[in-house]
Amino acid sequence: MRILHTSDWHIGRTFHGNSTMDALADVFGALTAQVQEHSVDVVIVAGDVFDSATPAGPAYTLLGDTLAALHDTGARVIVTSGNHDSAARLGFQARLLRDGIHVVTDPLSIGEPITVDDADGPVHFYGIPYLEPAIVRQHWEGVALRTQAQTMAHAMGLVRAGMASHDGRSVAIAHCFAAGVDATVGLEREVRQGGLDVVPLEVFDGPDYVALGHIHGRQNISERVRYAGAPLHYSFGEQHKERGSWLVDLDASGLANVEWLALPVPRRLVTLTGTLDEILAAANVAAHADDWVCAVYTDALPQAEPMRRLKERLPHCAMVQHAPTLTAESEERSYAARLKSAVTDTERIEAFLEHVRAGQGPSERESELIREVLDERVVAEALV
Template identity: 65%
Template sequence: MRILHTSDWHIGRTFHGHSTLDALRGVLDALIAQVREHDVDVVLVAGDVFDSAAPAADCYTLLSDTLRGLRDAGAHVIVTSGNHDSAARLGFQAALLRDGIHVLTDPLAVGTPITVADEHGPVHIYGIPFLEPALLRHVWPGIRTQEAALTHAMDLVRADLSARCAGARSVAVAHCFAAGVEPTPLLERDIQQGGLDVVPIAAFDGVDYAALGHIHGRQQLAPHIRYAGAPLHYSFGEGDKPRGSWLVDLDADGLADVTWLPLPVPRRVVTLTAPLEELLADPRFADAEDAWVCAEYTDDLPQRDPLRRLQARFAHCAKVVHAPARVGVSDSRTYAERVRAARSDRELVDAFLVHVRDGAGATDRERELIDDVLADRVRVEATA
């Protein structure tokens, strides 16, 4: 059996205020083409189908079109809900979906698989929606952490498998933060790394493959435990991470092979670091002119209207950060102490500039202006 593992579509998410819906539609169309090209039997979507609990109407349209396209390409489709999804909204029409498309959002159905057969017999696929411990305590007493919730869910999976024929092949689909992953900074917006929400990979013992979602970059925790990541770059921190999905082959004995299928990147995301004038003119940045750009300009002082100026060259510059290369002057004195130590009006102004500009005092041109202003003040006072 051939399985395609994908996750974290985040339909409806914006990128620094820009819609990603058209770009995502193109990428999901490419995924449908891969399903057809590689004769995929089952597509697994491991949570975070939508980016919010209340997606707009056009988000539902894209999801419906994609699910229909995957099924028309010949694959069964199994979708689970993630922490960004509303399980109720995502699953409300599950019973109305066409044959071969399954949306699994009910934690009480965790131990009941979707079974798909091939020439070697059945493969039991257990969808585990995102499990919020606070919402499960009334049905699973004592559950207070993600670790406990996922362990209990997988215990239900293992119990169901033990009642079936020995050697039955199986797959688990879950949305969680598993021990050993490397989260992208500023990306997984809701991950808590304190320990309560970390699920040990031993929780997934007993299945031939665990298709995980929640982390936006592909990762392999064990040969049979993997994250596929998101199909689009949703932050600048992801710029160096490939986009795609895992193609999983099961033979008669279980996991046989896993290969990576890359997806197209509609527009690269890059971070450029240099003084502002270099960013505006240096030819070495020419290949980024059609990319999403985060510009980190390293001038000592903030520059005038940097976003507008950068967008004249980089039409898709979406973020500007002032990241001065110079390290601020270390001074243990308080500002009041520095003011009291000033011996002249010019030193007083310079002390203020050093304070508010992280150690950068007046430039030569600014000193000339300061001297002119102070000289005018002296002349005014002399004639008063």
């Protein structure tokens, strides 16, 4: 059996205020073509189908069109809910969907497999919707469910119980943060700090393959436990990470092969660093006019209307950051040390300007203005 593992579609998410709907539609078209080309039997979407619990109408339209296109290839489709999804909204029409499209959002269905047969016998797919401990503990009285680790351990116990009563190969689908994830691959923005939400790897023992969602970069936690990541770049921090899906082959004895299928990137993401004039240089404009651009300009002083100036030359500039280059002197001497050594008000003001302007003190004209203001203050105090 051939399975395509994808996740974290986040239909409806914007990219720095820009819609991603058209880009996602293009990527989903490419994904559907891969399903057709590689004769995929089952497509898995491991959570975060939508970006919001209340998606707008066009998000439903894109999802419906994509599921229908995938179904038309002859593949079965299994979708589970993620932390961004409203289980009720995602799953409300599950019973009305055409045969071969399955949406798993009910915690009480864990342990009840979706079974797909091939020449080697049945393969049982166990979908685990996103489980928020405080919400789902009502379903299992007497079970300690205070953390994601405890909740996922209980869910996988239900999966293994289902496996014990259903002979054949098995695949589990979940949306969580598993121990062993490389934090540099693009973590989901709501992943919490600390260890409460980390699920130990041994929790996933049992199935032949575990398809995970929740982080936005591909990751193989083990040979049989993997993340596919998001199909589109949703932040500049993800710009160097490939987008795609895992193509998983099961033979009669279980997991046989896993291959990465890259997806096209509709618009590249680049970060340009330098002075504002350097970023606006003709070479950068020619090379990156069609890219999403994050501009990090290093001028000592903030520049006037940098976004407007950048978008005139780089129409897809989405983000601007001011990161002045520190001088050796400003790095060696802290603001507190400079302020402590200052004797006069003029020196205190100069120390403050050096601190907020990466070591650049007042210009000659600014020094004149400072002296004028301080002289006026002295005169005013003398007249009181």
